[in-house]
Amino acid sequence: xxxxxxxxxxxxxxxxxxxxxxxxxxxxxxxxxxxxxxxxxxxxxxxxxxxxxxxxxxxxxxxxxxxxxxxxxxxxxxxxxxxxxxxxxxxxxxxxxxxxxxxxxxxxxxxxxxxxxxxxxxxxxxxxxxxxxxxxxxxxxxxxxxxxxxxxxxxxxxxxxxxxxxxxxxxxxxxxxxxxxxxxxxxxxxxxxxxxxxxxxxxxxxxxxxxxxxxxxxxxxxxxxxxxxxxxxxxxxxxxxxxxxxxxxxxxxxxxxxxxxxxxxxxxxxxxxxxxxxxxxxxxxxxxxxxxxxxxxxxxxxxxxxxxxxxxxxxxxxxxxxxxxxxxxxxxxxxxxxxxxxxxxxxxxxxxxxxxxxxxxxxxxxxxxxxxxxxxxxxxxxxxxxxxxxxxxxxxxxxxxxxxxxxxxxxxxxxxxxxxxxxxxxxxxxxxxxxxxxxxxxxxxxxxxxxxxxxxxxxxxxxxxxxxxxxxxxxxxxxxxxxxxxxxxxxxxxxxxxxxxxxxxxx
Ligand SMILES: Cc1cc2nc3c(=O)[nH]c(=O)nc-3n(C[C@H](O)[C@H](O)[C@H](O)COP(=O)(O)O)c2cc1C
Numbered sequence: 132x133x134x135x136x137x138x139x140x141x142x143x144x145x146x147x148x149x150x151x152x153x154x155x156x157x158x159x160x161x162x163x164x165x166x167x168x169x170x171x172x173x174x175x176x177x178x179x180x181x182x183x184x185x186x187x188x189x190x191x192x193x194x195x196x197x198x199x200x201x202x203x204x205x206x207x208x209x210x211x212x213x214x215x216x217x218x219x220x221x222x223x224x225x226x227x228x229x230x231x232x233x234x235x236x237x238x239x240x241x242x243x244x245x246x247x248x249x250x251x252x253x254x255x256x257x258x259x260x261x262x263x264x265x266x267x268x269x270x271x272x273x274x275x276x277x278x279x280x281x282x283x284x285x286x287x288x289x290x291x292x293x294x295x296x297x298x299x300x301x302x303x304x305x306x307x308x309x310x311x312x313x314x315x316x317x318x319x320x321x322x323x324x325x326x327x328x329x330x331x332x333x334x335x336x337x338x339x340x341x342x343x344x345x346x347x348x349x350x351x352x353x354x355x356x357x358x359x360x361x362x363x364x365x366x367x368x369x370x371x372x373x374x375x376x377x378x379x380x381x382x383x384x385x386x387x388x389x390x391x392x393x394x395x396x397x398x399x400x401x402x403x404x405x406x407x408x409x410x411x412x413x414x415x416x417x418x419x420x421x422x423x424x425x426x427x428x429x430x431x432x433x434x435x436x437x438x439x440x441x442x443x444x445x446x447x448x449x450x451x452x453x454x455x456x457x458x459x460x461x462x463x464x465x466x467x468x469x470x471x472x473x474x475x476x477x478x479x480x481x482x483x484x485x486x487x488x489x490x491x492x493x494x495x496x497x498x499x500x501x502x503x504x505x506x507x508x509x510x511x512x513x514x515x516x517x518x519x520x521x522x523x524x525x526x527x528x529x530x531x532x533x534x535x536x537x538x539x540x541x542x543x544x545x546x547x548x549x550x551x552x553x554x555x556x557x558x559x560x561x562x563x564x565x566x567x568x569x570x571x572x573x574x575x576x577x578x579x580x581x582x583x584x585x586x587x588x589x590x591x592x593x594x595x596x597x598x599x600x601x602x603x604x605x606x607x608x609x610x611x612x613x614x615x616x617x618x619x620x621x622x623x624x625x626x627x628x629x630x631x632x633x634x635x636x637x638x
Contacts, residue, residue, distance in 0.1 A: 133208070133397035134372040136256070136416035138464060140206060141181065141193060149202060150179040150193075158186045159307075164276040167194040167469045171476055175199050188272035190463045196373065197468075198476035203483050206373035207396055212486035215396065220490040247394030255404035255415030257368070258458045263407065266457040267336040271419065273307040274467050277437025281306030281332060283446035286435035307333045308436055311468045313368045313379040314343065315411050316352045319359060324412065325349060326389040328380040331367055331452070332433045340433030341365070341425055341450040344583035345592065346538075348385050353450060357427040364409035365425055365452060370418030370466045375401055380480055382488070382538040390414070408455045418466070419459040425450045439509050441472035444584045447591070478506040495536065496529055500550040505557060511541035511582045515554040518547055523607035527575055530598030534577060541582040545598045564601040572609065573600040 134140045144150040157163055163182055170177035176199030182192040197203050200212070209215055222240060279286040282305065309331035316325050325348040332340035343349035349365075356363035370376075378393035390401045403412040406422045413420050433449035468476045485504045493499050496518075503515040518529055526547035533539040548554060552563050568574075575598040581588055588594025604610035 133374070133399035136372050137193075137370040137376075137418055137466060140196070140373050141179070141464070143205065144179050144196070144202065145181075147205070148178075149205070150181055152181045152183055154183050156184040156186055157182050159188070159192065159272045160275045161278065163192060163194065163274055163467075164469045168471060168475070170195055171198050171469065172474060175201070176474070176476070176479065182272075185272040188270060188465075190270075190272050190465050192272045192274070193464055193466045194469060195476050196466060197377070197479050197483075199479060200482070203479040207377065207483065208374075208398075212483050215483075215487045216490045218395075219487065220493075223490060223494060244395070247391055247398070247400055249388070249390040249394060249403045249412070250400040251412065252402045252404055252415050255402070255417075256460050257413065257415060257417040257420050258404065258407065259461045260459050261407055262457045263455070266421075266454050268333050268339070268421070268454065268457070269336045271463075272465050273309055273333055274469075275306045276308060276310065276469050277306075277443070277471065279306070279443060280308060280436050281434070283432060283435055286443035286446070309333065309339075309367065309369060309467075310470065311369065311376065311466050313371065313376065313414070313417075314341070314349055315366045315368060315413050316349050316363065317411060318352050319355050319361065319363075323385070324388055324390070325352060325385070326379040328376075330436060332436070334431065334451075337454040339367075339421075339452045339454070340431060341452045342433050343449075346540075346580065346583070351385065353425060353427075356425070360427055363425045363427065364406075364411050365423060366406050366409070366411045366413050367421040367423075367452070368413040368417040368419070369421075370464060371401075371414040371416050372397060375414050375416075376466070377480060377483060380477075381484055384537060406456075407458060418463045420457070421454055422456040422458070423452050423454045425452050437471055438584055439470035439473070439475060439477050440512075440584050440586070441509070442586055445586065445591070447583075473506040473509055477510075481506070481510045484510075492533075492536070492539075496532055498525065499529070501554050503554045503557075503560075508544070511538070511543065511584075513544045514539070514542045514546075515560060516545065516547045517550050517552050517554045518602070519550040520602050523605055526600035526602045527598065530575055530600070531577075534579060534596065534598075540580050541585075543581065543585070543596045545596070546601055547599070548601045549603055564599065567601045567603065568599060569604075572604075574598070575600070 167180060170180060179195045185192050197206055312331050313326050314329050327343060327347055327349045329343045329349060353363055374397035375393040378389040383389055383392055394400045402415040404415040405412055408422045429451045430448035431451045432446045434446040435443040438444040470477050481504055485502055489502055498518045500517045500519060505513055516529060529547050530545050533545060546564055548563055552560055554560050576595055578595050581592055581594045583592050603614050
C-alpha cells in the first residue's frame with residue numbers, strides 16, 4: 132500500500148530498525164551535516180537519522196532517508212529497483228493490437244495508468260498552518276551543509292594560498308540551503324505542470340535563490356515567462372511520500388508530469404492541493420510549502436554550495452524567489468539531504484534512476500543490455516553501457532545517440548562494451564576495457580553541453596566529452612587480426628580440483 136506521507140515512511144523505517152532518533156540537541160549549522168556525512172559513508176549507508184531537537188527551531192530534521200539500496204527499495208516499495216523497470220517494460224512492450232481480443236487485453240493496462248493521474252483535493256495537511264502576513268523562513272531548521280556554503284569569496288581555491296580558512300561567519304543565516312525541495316511551476320503556454328528538485332539558497336526570511344540549471348524544465352518555464360515579461364508563480368514543497376520526492380529528481384521528458392510518474396511508482400494517485408496565493412498545485416501531504424513568485428530578469432548570486440561532485444559548485448547569478456506565503460503541518464518534520472563526496476544519499480537516488488530508466492533507453496536503443504552509472508561519476512560524469520552488437524560502428528552510434536537523449540547529454544565519459552561483460556562488476560569491466568581498446572581508433576570526442584556543476588571545462592556548461600568503444604572489433608571496423616579468445620579453465624578440470632581440494636592441504 133502506498134505511503135500516506137513522509138511520516139508514514141518514517142514509521143516504516145523505524146519499525147524495520149532503519150532509523151535512529153537523536154535526542155540530544157544538535158546545530159543545523161554544519162553539525163547535522165557532519166553527523167549525516169559520517170553515517171552515509173558507514174557500512175551500507177548506515178541508517179536514516181531523525182534529529183528531534185534542533186537548535187533554533189521547534190521542528191525536527193530527518194536526513195539519509197534514501198541512503199542505501201535497502202531504504203531506496205523500501206521508499207519505492209519494491210524488492211529490487213529493477214522491479215520498477217520491469218513494470219515499465221511491461222507497459223511499453225505492447226505490440227499494436229490486431230484482434231479484438233488483443234485490443235480488449237490492452238484495456239486493463241490503459242486503465243491501470245489512468246488510475247495514477249494526480250487528484251485534486253480541497254483541504255490538505257500541508258495547509259494546517261497558513262502564514263500569509265509575515266512569512267518567515269527563519270523559523271525552519273534549514274541546514275548549512277558545508278563551511279563555505281553561501282560564501283563566494285571563500286569557496287574558490289585561492290591561487291596564493293592552498294589552505295582554506297575554516298572560519299565560519301557570525302551570521303547564522305548565511306549559507307543555509309533547502310536540499311530536498313520539490314519546485315512546482317507551470318508552463319504559461321500549455322498549463323503543463325513541472326516538479327523539479329532544485330536546491331534552494333535561503334537569502335533571508337522572505338527571499339531565496341532559484342537554482343534551476345538552464346537545461347532543466349523549470350528554467351524552460353521561466354524563459355517563457357521572461358519573454359512574456361510576466362511574473363512567474365512557483366511553489367517549493369518540502370517532505371512528501373518518498374515516491375513523490377524521488378519523482379521530482381527523475382529526468383523525465385517535459386511532457387510527462389512527475390506527479391503522474393509518482394502515482395505510477397506508488398500505485399496510487401498523488402493528491403494535489405491548490406496553493407493559497409496561486410493556482411500552482413502541490414502534494415497535499417507535504418510537510419511544508421513555500422509559495423511565491425519569480426520576477427522576470429531579477430537575478431542574484433546563488434551559491435557557492437558544497438555539491439554532489441565533492442567540490443563547491445560556483446556562485447552564479449540565478450533567478451530570485453520571493454516568498455508570499457508559507458503553509459505547513461502543525462508538527463512539521465523537515466527532511467534534508469547532504470550532498471558531497473560520494474557515496475552520499477543522492478547516489479542511491481541516481482541508482483534508482485539508472486534502473487528505472489533502462490527500459491526507456493531500450494525503446495530507442497534495443498541493443499542496450501545494461502547501464503551502470505558508478506557512484507564516483509556523480510550522476511553525469513561516467514556511464515558504462517553494455518550492448519548486443521550486430522553491426523559495425525554500433526557502439527559509436529550508441530555513444531552519439533545517448534548524448535542526444537535528455538540528461539544523458541551531460542555524460543562526460545561513455546564506455547560501451549559487449550553484452551557478455553557484467554558492467555556491474557567494475558574491476559572485470561576495467562580489465563576488459565583496458566585490454567580491448569585501441570585508443571586512437573576507438574575513442575570519440577564531442578563538444579557540447581555540460582552539466583552546470585562541471586568545473587573542469589574552460590567555460591561553464593560547455594565543453595568536451597569522450598566516448599570509448601570497448602567492444603570486440605570486426606574486420607568491417609578495420610580490425611585485420613583475429614580477436615583473441617578469453618581464457619577460461621575447462622569445466623572438467625574445475626570440477627576435479629574442487630573435488631580434490633582438501634587433499635591439497637590449502638586452507
Ligand atoms: C539532491 C538533489 C539536488 C539537486 N539539485 C539540483 C539543482 O540545484 N539544480 C538543478 O538544476 N538540478 C538539480 N538536481 C537534479 C534535478 O533534480 C534533475 O535533473 C531533475 O530531473 C530536474 O527536473 P526537471 O527535468 O523537471 O527540470 C538535483 C538532484 C538531486 C537528487
